Amino acid sequence: MLIELKDIHKTYNKGQPLHVLKGVDLEIGQGEFVSIMGASGSGKSTLLNILGILDNYDEGTYYLDGQLIKYLSEKEAAHYRNKMIGFVFQSFNLISFKTAVENVELPLFYQGVGRKKRREMAMEYLERFGLADWALHYPNEMSGGQKQRVAIARALITQPRILLADEPTGALDSKTSVDVMELLTKLYREEKVTIIVVTHESGVANCTDKIIHIKDGIIGETTLNEQHHASVFGTDTIIK
Amino acid sequence: MKDLFQEIWESIQRNKLRTVLTGFAVAWGIFILIVLLGAGNGLMNAFMRNGDEFASNTMAVYGGYTSKPYEGLQEGRWIELNDRDITLTESAIFSDYVDDVTATTTKGPFVLVLGDRHVSVDVCGCYPKLLEINKIEMLEGRFINPLDMQQKRKSIVLSASHAQQLMNGGDDYPSLIGKSVSWNDNVWQVVGVYKTDESTQRVQDYVPLSTFQLIFNEQNYEDEIIFTFHGLETEQENEQFERNYKAVINKSHKAAPDDDGALWIWNRFTQNQQMNKGSGIIRKALWILGVLTLLGGIVGVSNIMLITVKERTQEFGIRKSIGATPGAIMKLIIAESVTITAFFGYIGMVLGMVACEIMKHTVGESSLDMFGENVQVFVNPTVGLDVAFGVTLVLIIAGTLAGMSPALKAARIRPIEALHDTK
Ligand SMILES: Nc1ncnc2c1ncn2[C@@H]1O[C@H](COP(=O)(O)OP(=O)(O)OP(=O)(O)O)[C@@H](O)[C@H]1O
Ligand SMILES: [Mg+2]
Numbered sequence: 228m229l230i231e232l233k234d235i236h237k238t239y240n241k242g243q244p245l246h247v248l249k250g251v252d253l254e255i256g257q258g259e260f261v262s263i264m265g266a267s268g269s270g271k272s273t274l275l276n277i278l279g280i281l282d283n284y285d286e287g288t289y290y291l292d293g294q295l296i297k298y299l300s301e302k303e304a305a306h307y308r309n310k311m312i313g314f315v316f317q318s319f320n321l322i323s324f325k326t327a328v329e330n331v332e333l334p335l336f337y338q339g340v341g342r343k344k345r346r347e348m349a350m351e352y353l354e355r356f357g358l359a360d361w362a363l364h365y366p367n368e369m370s371g372g373q374k375q376r377v378a379i380a381r382a383l384i385t386q387p388r389i390l391l392a393d394e395p396t397g398a399l400d401s402k403t404s405v406d407v408m409e410l411l412t413k414l415y416r417e418e419k420v421t422i423i424v425v426t427h428e429s430g431v432a433n434c435t436d437k438i439i440h441i442k443d444g445i446i447g448e449t450t451l452n453e454q455h456h457a458s459v460f461g462t463d464t465i466i467k
Numbered sequence: 468m469k470d471l472f473q474e475i476w477e478s479i480q481r482n483k484l485r486t487v488l489t490g491f492a493v494a495w496g497i498f499i500l501i502v503l504l505g506a507g508n509g510l511m512n513a514f515m516r517n518g519d520e521f522a523s524n525t526m527a528v529y530g531g532y533t534s535k536p537y538e539g540l541q542e543g544r545w546i547e548l549n550d551r552d553i554t555l556t557e558s559a560i561f562s563d564y565v566d567d568v569t570a571t572t573t574k575g576p577f578v579l580v581l582g583d584r585h586v587s588v589d590v591c592g593c594y595p596k597l598l599e600i601n602k603i604e605m606l607e608g609r610f611i612n613p614l615d616m617q618q619k620r621k622s623i624v625l626s627a628s629h630a631q632q633l634m635n636g637g638d639d640y641p642s643l644i645g646k647s648v649s650w651n652d653n654v655w656q657v658v659g660v661y662k663t664d665e666s667t668q669r670v671q672d673y674v675p676l677s678t679f680q681l682i683f684n685e686q687n688y689e690d691e692i693i694f695t696f697h698g699l700e701t702e703q704e705n706e707q708f709e710r711n712y713k714a715v716i717n718k719s720h721k722a723a724p725d726d727d728g729a730l731w732i733w734n735r736f737t738q739n740q741q742m743n744k745g746s747g748i749i750r751k752a753l754w755i756l757g758v759l760t761l762l763g764g765i766v767g768v769s770n771i772m773l774i775t776v777k778e779r780t781q782e783f784g785i786r787k788s789i790g791a792t793p794g795a796i797m798k799l800i801i802a803e804s805v806t807i808t809a810f811f812g813y814i815g816m817v818l819g820m821v822a823c824e825i826m827k828h829t830v831g832e833s834s835l836d837m838f839g840e841n842v843q844v845f846v847n848p849t850v851g852l853d854v855a856f857g858v859t860l861v862l863i864i865a866g867t868l869a870g871m872s873p874a875l876k877a878a879r880i881r882p883i884e885a886l887h888d889t890k
Contacts, residue, residue, distance in 0.1 A: 276883050279788070281788055281882045281883045281886075282881075282883045301792065301793045301878075302792045302793065302794065305787060305790050305791060305792040305793070305795075306790070306792070308787070308788060308789065308790050309789065309790020310790070314788050314789070316886065320781075320784075320785045320788070320886060321785075322782050322785055322786075323782075324477055324481060325477075333786070333789060334789040334790050336470060337786075337789065337790040337791050337792070337795060338790070342469070342470065381789065382789075385790070
């Protein structure tokens with residue numbers, strides 16, 4: 228298994244202690260396309276941040292590709308984030324004073340890849356996502372869908388083992404949401420990227436092969452969705 | 468490296484005004500530091516020049532008035548140095564330390580005449596050895612030699628300034644050699660011209676001491692005994708030697724061995740030592756003053772870097788989420804801090820050096836009349852490459868210190884919290 232979580236607990240201690248994750252057990256294999264659904268505040272983002280090593284957990288074990296992710300130094304954590312994980316956020320999180328291509332090549336900079344090679348690879352990714360003409364534009368000159376595609380290009384440029392997306396369509400209209408989900412589906416089909424999407428839109432979840440429900444801090448039912456019929460709104464639709 | 472500078476450039480671009488305002492404080496600090504050091508150097512160079520006309524390991528001995536009665540003789544007696552004192556100084560008693568011994572007697576002013584030109588001068592009777600001991604620089608001809616002494620010849624060595632006045636302002640010194648100059652009934656042959664030390668007005672023309680004593684009928688009298696010495700390193704050793712020396716010479720003049728007034732000793736070695744110590748202290752004090760001024764600038768840089776880090780929290784969170792190590796983030800901040808500090812520091816340094824040059828050309832060679840002597844108070848008030856190097860070091864250290872706390876703050880940013888900021 229690529230990802231193995233066992234009895235993960237997480238409590239936030241700001242003011243009132245808040246026990247968010249209460250023993251999460253989860254296994255996700257190489258090349259799976261999974262969505263995590265649940266009510267607002269149920270701990271979806273918390274779980275995804277732990278998976279992405281952006282946050283740590285209090286109890287349990289998390290194995291990523293056989294490696295125990297616990298007690299890592301900041302430097303080691305940075306290394307794993309850089310090599311293994313691509314992150315896509317609801318609010319894109321592009322660096323505003325860098326152009327699209329500069330944003331995309333930044334992870335390679337932290338790998339120590341040279342300027343020229345970096346630029347080449349970044350252009351290649353932008354081209355593949357139909358953004359070649361936007362390479363030298365700044366984020367505030369682009370539409371939400373374009374920004375999210377730049378963010379996905381940035382997440383993928385290091386060829387990570389997992390792509391984590393926290394409500395990637397949350398800030399997009401339904402048309403662009405479809406585009407983004409089609410892009411993710413294509414990546415999963417053609418490049419066998421392991422993708423985990425957090426969403427509370429059933430249409431988005433319906434694009435994935437497996438839907439994991441989280442409730443009250445533990446994993447509830449897991450629905451297999453290889454036929455993509457899960458959504459009450461029908462096949463391949465995203466209703467906002 | 469190029470990437471780093473591009474990042475810094477982008478960051479500074481976004482905050483031009485803020486950066487320039489803070490940079491001004493740094494530039495000002497360095498400017499003050501350079502000007503202070505330049506002025507300090509001017510003072511010390513003047514000190515050094517006023518002092519370095521003599522070999523530094525010499526003592527000059529003068530007669531004085533006895534300060535206590537001794538062997539039936541009253542106090543207040545005038546002590547005249549004589550040939551026996553020279554012999555004593557040269558003798559085995561002091562041979563562990565004393566090298567060359569010489570003596571001079573100076574009188575004046577006399578009017579020296581050459582054709583229709585004349586100049587008023589002091590004349591100093593001396594031994595040939597004075598050339599080395601007083602570091603006299605010959606421009607033409609020779610100094611007094613042993614033959615002059617032996618034959619009591621009427622040879623005279625003119626100072627360049629007197630020579631010029633005798634030649635109506637010209638400086639064709641070779642033409643002067645062999646000419647005869649006269650004062651009263653005495654006719655002297657010019658044998659050499661030496662370089663006048665600009666720093667003092669104590670300009671004399673030199674003649675053989677033997678001839679001098681003959682003319683004034685003062686055989687066996689000297690104004691001043693000068694000798695070089697070695698092997699006295701510490702202040703205590705020097706004091707000890709001076710005490711012994713006084714005791715011996717005092718005794719030969721029937722003065723109390725411990726009479727402090729009978730002889731005056733001017734020890735140029737210990738004087739130089741004290742001066743070096745003093746100039747070291749001045750230099751240190753100026754550095755401290757300058758660095759304190761700079762401190763204001765550094766605090767300013769530290770402050771804007773803190774603000775920058777705060778503004779860029781989200782950005783650093785993003786960077787971390789895509790793989791930036793804390794070290795990489797720290798490097799970014801410290802490099803920016805050092806760049807700002809160094810850039811404006813260098814502007815300040817260049818301006819400071821320009822100011823030093825202006826000082827050099829305005830008050831650069833100013834002098835003061837002190838105790839009847841013309842003393843230079845300012846010589847070449849500029850700073851050297853060593854200071855430029857020192858300042859560079861200071862700037863890099865200062866920039867690093869200024870960036871350190873903001874950088875640590877940036878490095879400690881946790882990605883989730885930074886990314887939370889937007890939601
Ligand atoms: N950094 C934090 N400090 C304190 N409490 C937090 C923090 N992050 C999240 N929480 C709290 O933990 C709970 C779970 O948050 P989380 O973001 O994981 O929920 P979510 O399922 O992603 O919800 P949403 O669908 O609204 O995004 C919430 O009650 C939230 O207020
Ligand atoms: Mg969430």
